[in-house]
Amino acid sequence: MRSVLLAAVAATLALSLPAKAEDVTVAVTAIVEHPALDAARKGVLDVLKAAGYKEGENLKFVFQSAQGNPATAAQIARQFAGDGPNVIVPISTPSAQAVVSSTRDIPVVFTAVSDPLGAQLVKNMDKPGGNVTGLSDMSPVAEHVALIKEILPNAKTIGYLYNSGEANSVSLLAVLKVEAEKAGLKVVESAATKSAEVQGAARALVGRADAIYVPTDNTIISALEGAVAVAEEAKLPLFTADTDSVSRGSVAALGFNYYDVGKQTGEIVVRILKGENPGDIPVKVAAGSDLVINKGAAAKMGVTLPESVLKRATKTID
Numbered sequence: 001m002r003s004v005l006l007a008a009v010a011a012t013l014a015l016s017l018p019a020k021a022e023d024v025t026v027a028v029t030a031i032v033e034h035p036a037l038d039a040a041r042k043g044v045l046d047v048l049k050a051a052g053y054k055e056g057e058n059l060k061f062v063f064q065s066a067q068g069n070p071a072t073a074a075q076i077a078r079q080f081a082g083d084g085p086n087v088i089v090p091i092s093t094p095s096a097q098a099v100v101s102s103t104r105d106i107p108v109v110f111t112a113v114s115d116p117l118g119a120q121l122v123k124n125m126d127k128p129g130g131n132v133t134g135l136s137d138m139s140p141v142a143e144h145v146a147l148i149k150e151i152l153p154n155a156k157t158i159g160y161l162y163n164s165g166e167a168n169s170v171s172l173l174a175v176l177k178v179e180a181e182k183a184g185l186k187v188v189e190s191a192a193t194k195s196a197e198v199q200g201a202a203r204a205l206v207g208r209a210d211a212i213y214v215p216t217d218n219t220i221i222s223a224l225e226g227a228v229a230v231a232e233e234a235k236l237p238l239f240t241a242d243t244d245s246v247s248r249g250s251v252a253a254l255g256f257n258y259y260d261v262g263k264q265t266g267e268i269v270v271r272i273l274k275g276e277n278p279g280d281i282p283v284k285v286a287a288g289s290d291l292v293i294n295k296g297a298a299a300k301m302g303v304t305l306p307e308s309v310l311k312r313a314t315k316t317i318d
Contacts, residue, residue: 024053024273025060025085029076029099031092032068032195032222035244036258040091040112043262044269051270060085068195068222070094070165077102087269092218093119093168100132107278110134111265112258114216115171116283129279135265136285137256139172139216139241142179147254147291148211148239149183151309157186159209159236161201161227163219164191172215172241195219199226202238206230212238214250224248228297235302246292247317251303254291261286290314 030037053059066073077098090096096110122128162169192201228249231238240250294317
């Protein structure tokens with residue numbers, strides 16, 4: 001009888017104690033490592049920590065980079081699917097496509113994906129269904145075009161530097177063509193399918209474009225310094241959609257803070273760890289937009305930044 005009473009008391013005390021986060025595994029993969037994607041990963045981890053999931057205690061946080069290789073991305077996705085973590089977080093479109101193709105059961109929360117519908121990750125943004133949801137970082141392309149025109153009012157052509165094999169960049173090209181035409185600009189394309197080709201692709205735009213525009217393309221951003229070197233030598237202003245790339249030599253960028261993108265993604269991961277069905281969580285579009293400018297890069301590329309842009313900047317790099 002005494003043992004029964006003790007068991008009842010123990011059960012009552014257990015119910016009165018605050019719930020403790022259970023041991024979980026979150027597996028993260030990215031197509032390549034560069035500052036924006038790394039910041040997104042850190043944002044995810046920090047939100048997990050704030051929610052009570054701490055590495056070495058009740059959280060196993062696994063990360064693998066595909067080093068820019070789609071075949072490696074597919075291999076990582078298959079490995080994660082076989083390991084059976086609680087949630088898989090693919091960062092970037094190629095990694096997300098690989099993971100979504102590899103599992104129909106494990107919850108998937110993608111991030112840093114511009115066009116989830118075009119990439120065929122989900123069929124409906126509001127009701128994704130199945131085991132997949134996530135966060136889109138669709139760039140404000142119209143605002144990018146307007147910024148380039150504000151800084152370079154006499155520009156007639158924009159050189160689009162991208163990986164033609166990355167679905168994200170192909171989708172953004174279509175949007176750019178529409179917005180550029182509205183602004184009276186033509187788009188000239190130059191593709192690099194791997195990082196070793198980025199400098200050559202940038203060089204191919206010299207004499208053909210009045211500015212270079214780099215979208216949120218992981219291949220180009222991973223080797224951005226090569227493109228910057230060409231832009232400085234040719235006095236060809238280079239703009240990026242990724243604000244983390246401005247410190248690496250682009251003139252300006254209007255876009256998301258990817259640490260914040262990661263935090264927004266982490267909030268979705270926590271909801272799933274607490275029991276929500278990923279297919280019932282709408283795909284979100286990342287919130288927030290920063291204007292970052294690099295005065296030093298502008299000077300090297302022969303650009304005078306208008307006072308209107310300098311005043312609006314949320315961050316200025318000298």
